[in-house]
Amino acid sequence: MKRCLLIGKNGQVARSLYTTLNNGINTKTEYTSSKQDQSSLYLSLDDMDSIRSCFEQWDAPKDSIVYLAGALTNVEKCEVEKEECRKKNRDGVIAIAQECKRKGYKLCFFSTEYVFGLEEYSGGRIGPFTEDDPVSPPCYYGECKAEAEKAILEIHGEYSLILRTTMVFSWEKDGLNFLMQYIRHMRSWKEGERKFLIPTDQISTPTYAPFLADAAVELMNNNARGIYHIANRDLLSRWEMLQIIAKVFGFSESTVLAAFSPVKTESMGQKAKRPLTAGLSVDKLIKAGIHVPSFEDSLLLAKNLSV
Numbered sequence: 001m002k003r004c005l006l007i008g009k010n011g012q013v014a015r016s017l018y019t020t021l022n023n024g025i026n027t028k029t030e031y032t033s034s035k036q037d038q039s040s041l042y043l044s045l046d047d048m049d050s051i052r053s054c055f056e057q058w059d060a061p062k063d064s065i066v067y068l069a070g071a072l073t074n075v076e077k078c079e080v081e082k083e084e085c086r087k088k089n090r091d092g093v094i095a096i097a098q099e100c101k102r103k104g105y106k107l108c109f110f111s112t113e114y115v116f117g118l119e120e121y122s123g124g125r126i127g128p129f130t131e132d133d134p135v136s137p138p139c140y141y142g143e144c145k146a147e148a149e150k151a152i153l154e155i156h157g158e159y160s161l162i163l164r165t166t167m168v169f170s171w172e173k174d175g176l177n178f179l180m181q182y183i184r185h186m187r188s189w190k191e192g193e194r195k196f197l198i199p200t201d202q203i204s205t206p207t208y209a210p211f212l213a214d215a216a217v218e219l220m221n222n223n224a225r226g227i228y229h230i231a232n233r234d235l236l237s238r239w240e241m242l243q244i245i246a247k248v249f250g251f252s253e254s255t256v257l258a259a260f261s262p263v264k265t266e267s268m269g270q271k272a273k274r275p276l277t278a279g280l281s282v283d284k285l286i287k288a289g290i291h292v293p294s295f296e297d298s299l300l301l302a303k304n305l306s307v
């Protein structure tokens with residue numbers, strides 16, 4: 001029986017991972033929560049004692065797998081609450097890598113496209129970025145993730161897999177991912193109401209959460225190591241993503257034009273800089289034998305879950 005520990009129980013990525021792992025043969029998955037409850041092990045990324053005590057309690061055989069999908073993911077909050085961001089997105093991750101090394105566990109860490117993008121602001125490199133491109137985080141969230149990646153590779157590199165992903169979406173009725181936000185907005189929008197602002201100069205590679213989870217587990221099971229990018233294969237602006245979503249889910253062009261407003265990122269008054277002409281290259285993932293679906297194919301799967 002293979003043992004797995006999933007950190008980040010209630011997150012969007014963790015929920016998909018849990019489904020994939022539960023479908024696996026001979027796999028037992030336990031999980032942690034950052035809130036104390038009866039059904040899971042307590043682990044908070046900003047509480048070193050809880051990390052140590054969780055790894056004392058979770059006594060699994062060597063080679064068991066830790067999936068680290070917990071994080072502070074609110075990019076704007078990370079820019080303001082830097083200490084909290086550093087504790088959760090860097091220091092806690094480093095402590096978990098050290099525990100994994102001590103106990104001989106394999107580690108799968110989820111990272112982000114936001115480790116790239118600063119150079120474009122001064123006329124430099126743009127995406128899609130490969131695993132070999134040097135990092136250049138545009139904001140504090142990306143900076144802490146990049147530092148965590150580097151530390152993991154130094155501490156436990158031969159036993160770790162770092163998966164960078166971006167713009168994760170799935171069908172979740174009350175979900176906050178961009179697909180669900182766009183659909184709820186199109187469904188409820190009425191004449192005269194506030195338009196949803198879409199930064200058209202942000203170009204990326206959206207990622208279907210169930211595909212991300214399946215690919216992560218397959219790579220771990222195949223003993224992949226180092227850094228991989230996981231995303232759907234289309235490089236799209238957010239406005240193009242919206243057009244494809246509207247087509248797949250049956251909303252008219254007039255609804256899109258009435259309910260959404262194309263804007264430039266700089267006009268949105270955000271504190272954290274975003275990657276602009278970015279996206280993740282998935283050539284390495286394809287070479288590893290993983291089938292990478294198109295955005296539209298994944299939307300069709302999401303739509304099947306919506307009925």
Ligand SMILES: NC(=O)c1ccc[n+]([C@@H]2O[C@H](COP(=O)([O-])OP(=O)(O)OC[C@H]3O[C@@H](n4cnc5c(N)ncnc54)[C@H](OP(=O)(O)O)[C@@H]3O)[C@@H](O)[C@H]2O)c1
Nearest residue numbers: 008009010011012013033034044045070071165166167168
């Ligand atoms: N969603 C995206 O578009 C996206 C893009 C790029 C990278 N990623 C990366 O993918 C991973 C998962 O993201 P997600 O979208 O699933 O995020 P999410 O929906 O915001 O969930 C993050 C989870 O982290 C856990 N968490 C929060 N504070 C914690 C703490 N102090 N200690 C331990 N766990 C804590 C929470 O789970 P509990 O409260 O249940 O423990 C929370 O549900 C993250 O590493 C993120 O950086 C996501």
